[in-house]
Amino acid sequence: MIRLLVFLVISGCLGSVPVCAQNAISLPDITNYSRQQYLAGSQNWHMTQHEDGTMFFANNEGLLSFDGVNWHTIALPNRSKLRSVASDEHGRIYAGGEDEFGYFDADASGQLLYHSFVPKLPKAERNLSDIWNIAIIGDKVFFRSAAKIIVLTGNRFNIYHPRSHWRFMGQSNQVAYAQDLEQGLLRFVNGNWETFLAPGDLPMDCLITDMVTLNADSTLITTFNHGCFLLRGSRVTAWNSPGLDLAAAGNIYKAVEIRNNRIALATSMGGLFVIDNKGELLQQFGLKEGLQNTNIRSVFLDDRNNLWLGLDDGIDCITINNAIRHISPDRNNPGSGYAAIRFHNNLYLGTSTGLFSIPVDSYSDLSLVKGDFKKVKASSGQVWGLANINNRLFMAHHEGGFLVENEKAVPLFTERTEGFWNFWPMQSVFPSSTIAGGNYAGIFRLTFTRNRVEPAGRLTGFTESSRFIVVEQPGTLFTSHPLKGVFRLASNDNNETVIKKFGREDGVNSELNNAIFRVKGRITLATEDGLLEYDSATGKFLPSTLLQPYFKCKQISYLREDEEGNIWFTQGKEVGVLDMQGEQPAVIYFPELRNKFVRGFEHIYPVDRNNILIGGDKGFYLIDYQAYKAGRHPLRVRISSVTCSNGAQDSIFFGGFALSDSMQGRTIAYDFNSLRINYAGLLYGQPNNVEYSFMLEGYDQGWSPWTNNHTKEFTNLREGTYTFHVKARNNLGRESAVSCLSFTISPPWYRHWIARTIYVLITGLLFYFIYRRLVNKFIEQQQKYEQEQKQMLYLHQLELDKNEKEIIKLRNEKLEVDIKLKNSELASTAMHLVQKSEMLNSIKSELTKLLKKLDVDKEQEETKKIFRLLTDEAKVDKDWDQFSGHFDNVHSDFLKLVKEKHPQLSATDLKLCAYLRMNLTTKEIAQLMNISVRGVEIARYRLRKKLELATEVNLVSYFVDFAPSIN
Structure with a gap:
């Protein structure tokens, strides 16, 4: 509390010492990074920069990294606060926390x-407490806690204990220094700590916070509670000045040397102080200047001369050497x-709150001007324009027209008038005898005679607001007029x-959004359709042959030419310049100023070739144009990470560090063939100045159009070898070197060479099986065909057989009919024979009777003769x-066949066989054979014996069936 009161008292006292406590009028841009942005702990204790440009912060939650786009945090194994961090030339990042120290490596x-060093220490030395400092000097790395300093040389650790406790450790001119409360300031020489400054050489209870090398024989020593000291050789002296005293009152916590022999002092209560090598305060940064808070834990100057502040809550980046700086004439009420x-x-500088002035003398760089702006008396309110006409300063104000004399605004008109936009000389000679003043309701004329400015009345007949005038x-x-069109006003002889x-007939297609300017001696009209020029010969506006090739049909809202012939302009939300100094004119935009001016009321004032002032939404912006164009540092781009995805989960393929040859060509599984690639141009504090172009070799046909996107996604990439190329470009058109990463996506298992081999084998087997199947099918079809042919032949044969059977049947039927007929005939014949026999027998019987009755021998002889005829066997x-x-x-030759089979049969037997075959009755057979029935039966019996037939065999059936059995 006492320290805070002292700080406030000194701050108040120094307010009366303006020369020593004045700030520069311009401030560099400050980028605030809150913990809500970087998503880690509030306090940031130390900072370092990796060899690839990435920033690292010792944060309460671990190692915090930032590449200008992407934040990432890695916690220590014991989840302790990270207190210190340092990076060596090989990219190894040493870190110290609570009871933990080691290094990060890719x-x-x-x-x-x-990788922790703790297991490599003896067990008795592993109680470390907090590692507050890390210093890398040559091949040695120093780690400091209150109880010990550990020196790492190669793989060997040496541990040094203090007499009381180690309060500080730092380095100057490649020598390590440490403070012991009882021994004073010690220096590390030949492996030992030697007393360099005795305790009495510095104030009692003096806590050294940092050491900054000023030159070969001078070192700045900062303390937390006793201000600053200069160390020359082994002699130390207090370094006092009003500015240093103000910084000391805020408790100096860290210090770093910045460009141009300046030193930045970070305090725990007063913010940041920038002093020169004489101890004079150049700039103070606090809450009003844009810091998030004034409790600064660490300070670091990166390789692009950006000043990083590790705050008690957050991180700030001051682009302290940026060519664009901010000027606020009234920081308490910025307009x-x-x-x-x-x-x-x-x-x-005219603002919405009034007119402010400051002496600039002969400063070639206005950013170096120190002091406070003073408000011109009687100028409060809206200032619209300023003009130097006839060596008099005219001010156009919402309250009317004024001359600025002796830092006071003097009205031009005795009576109250409408507000004025600006003033213009009507003649190109000096002094101009007539002056035009554009105001809210027309144009006023003023005359300049005998060094006096007198109103000459309003131009008659014209009452439109006239903010843009070209003589x-x-x-x-x-x-x-932005809403009512373009006018030409001329005075006639009367x-x-x-x-x-x-x-439209004059080339102006619309009354809206027109603004008229003089550029390169030409009357130029900015319209919605592009830039036009007035052609006095035709009295029309034609497309600008000078500017249209560079701006095409873009809508330009403001134009201003500087003394070098460059043309400054605004377009939409952008500020730019058409630079005419190179071999080819080039359009340069300033992304840092995007949307930071009042659109519709743009103002650009080129003070000289170096200093360009641009009206902003809060004050002004000062561009050191030549320094801006120089762009001393080459742009870098890095591939921050490559993440692979299979749709359900992500896998980090490349973490962003150590992009060496060993990283090239690694393989990604096909399941993870969707990639998200993050990249960043390491342009801290100016991310809007960077554009990217990329190409995935093996996929894209060429480079992509330039874009502000810093992420590219590729989905469902096929197997193969790819190389991702990315480059960055700043707004000056300068490109970075190309950063590349090669990788191979393995084929899916079903397109792997083994699978392909299997496919070939399977295909071969498949073709073989198909071939065999076709052959078998052909054989089957052939067999089927043959079977069908056989079947057809069989059916045909069956049909033939059927037909033949039908024929045979018919034939048999016919034969049966014939047989029946023949049998009928035979039967008739047999009957005829029977009848004949009967008749002959009757005749014989009668003749026998007659012979008995005849007595004449002659007649008997004749009768016997007849009788013999009747009984003739032949x-x-x-x-x-x-x-x-x-x-x-x-x-069918029945008798012949029977005789052949049974040659023992007699003729009588054959007759009996025939009669039996004809199925004649016994009586009929007896008559035909001219024997008795009994004789037939005896004949049948004898026949059976000759045939050797069993008794159960029917003799008739045997002869009926005899013919088929023979066949």
Whole structure:
């Protein structure tokens, strides 16, 4: 509390010492990073920068990294606060926390992994407490806790204990220093700590916080509670100045040397103080200047001269050497900037709250001007324009027109008028005898005679608001209204105003959003359709042959030419310049100023070739244009990470570090063939100045268009070898070197060479099986065909057989009919023979009777003769032969076959067989054989014996079936 009161008292006292306590009028841009942005702990104790440009912070929650786009945190194994961090030239990042110290290094996938040194210490020395400092000097790394300093040389650890406790450790001129409360300031020499400053050489209870090398024989020593000291050789002296005293009152916690022999002092209560090598305060940064808080835990200058502040809550980045700086004439009540002019070694800035001035003398770099702006008396309110006409300073104000004299605004008009936009000389000679003033309701004329400015009345007939005026020639001028069009006003011989309004027939297609300027001596009109130029020969506006090739049809809202011939402009939310100094004119945009000005009321004032003032939404922006163009540091781009995904989970393929040859060509499983690649251009504090172009070799046909996106996703990549190329470009058109990462996506298992081999084998087998199947099918079909042919032949044969059977049946039927007929005939014949026999027998019987009755021998002889004729056997045999022939014809040579089979049969037996075959009755057979029935039965019996037939065999059936059995 006492320290805070002392700080407030000194701050108040120094307010009366303006020379020593004044700030520069311009402030660099400050980028605030809150813990809500970087998603880690509040306090940031130390900082370092990796060899690839990445920033690392010792944060309460671990190692915090930042590449300008991406934040990432890695916790220590014991989840303790990280108190210190340092990076060596090989990219190894040493870290110290609570009871933990070690280093981070990249693994095979480019991810940082932590390696602890604690297990390598003797067990008795592992109680470390907090490791507050790390210093890398040559091949040695020093780690400090309150109880011990550990020196790592190669793989060997040496531990040094203090007499009381170690309060500080730092380095100067590649020598390590440490403070012991009882021994004073010690220096590390030949492996030992030697007393360099005795305890009495510094104030009692003096806590050294940092050491900064000023030159070969001078070192700045900062303390937490006793200010600053200069160390020259072994002699130390207090270094006091009002600025240093103010910084000391805020408790100096850290210090770092910055460019141009300046030193930044970070305090725990007062923010940041920048001093020169004489101890004079150059700049103070606090809450008003844009810091998140004034309790600064660490300070670091990166390789691009950006100043990083590790705060008690957050991180700030001050682009302390940036060519664009901010000027706020009234920091307590910042207003928008509308007008600026350098006049009589004073810089005047007109804002929405009034007109402010500050002496600038002969400063070639306005950012170095120190002091406080003073408000011009009677200028409160909206200032619209400033003009140096006839060596007099005119101010256009919402309250009217004024001359600025002796730092006071003097009204031009005795009566109250409408507000004025600005003033213009009507003649190109000096002094101009007529001055035009554009105001809210027309144009006023003023005369300049005998160094006096007198109102000459309003231009008659014209009452439109006239913020943009260009004088064509004495008595003739152009004006434009953003809503009502473009006008040309000329005075005739009768001092009357001739007004011409330009329309479509004159080349002006719209009345809206027109603004008129003079560029390169040409009357130029900015329209919605592009830039036009007035052609006095035709009295029309034509497309600008000078500017249209560079701006095409873009809508430009403001134009201003500087003394070098460069053309400054605004376009939408952008500020830019058409630089005419190179071999080819180039359009340069300033992304740092995007949307930071009041659109519709833009103002650009080129003070000289170096200093360009631009009205902003809060004050002004000062561009050191030549320094901005120089761009001393080359742009770098890094691949921050590559994440693979299979849709359900992500896997880190590349962690962003150690992009060496060993990282190239690694393989990604096909399941993870969707990639998200993050990359960043290491341009801290100016992320909007960077554009990226990329190409995935093996996938893209060429480089992509430039874009502000710093992430690219590829989905469902096929197997193969790819190389991702990315490059960055700043707004000056300068490109970085290309950063590349090669990788191979393995084929899916079903497209692996083994699988392909299996496919070939399977395909071969498949073709073989198909071939075999086709062959078998052909054989089956052939067999089927043959079977069908056989079947058809069989069916055909069956049909033939059927037909033949039908024929045979018919034939048999016919034969049966014939047989029946023959049998009928045979039966008839047999019956005829029977009848004949009966008749002959009757005749014989009658003749026998007659012979008995005849007595005459002659007659008896004649009768016997007849009787002999009737009993003639030859006649009977002849009849039998004829019968048997007919019988065999009918019954398929039955008798012949029977005789062949049974040669023992007699002719009588054959007759009996034939009669039995004809199924004649016994009586009928008896008659035919001319024997008795009993004789037939005896004949049948004898026949059976000759045939050797069993008794159960029917003799008739045997002869009926005899013919088929023979066949």
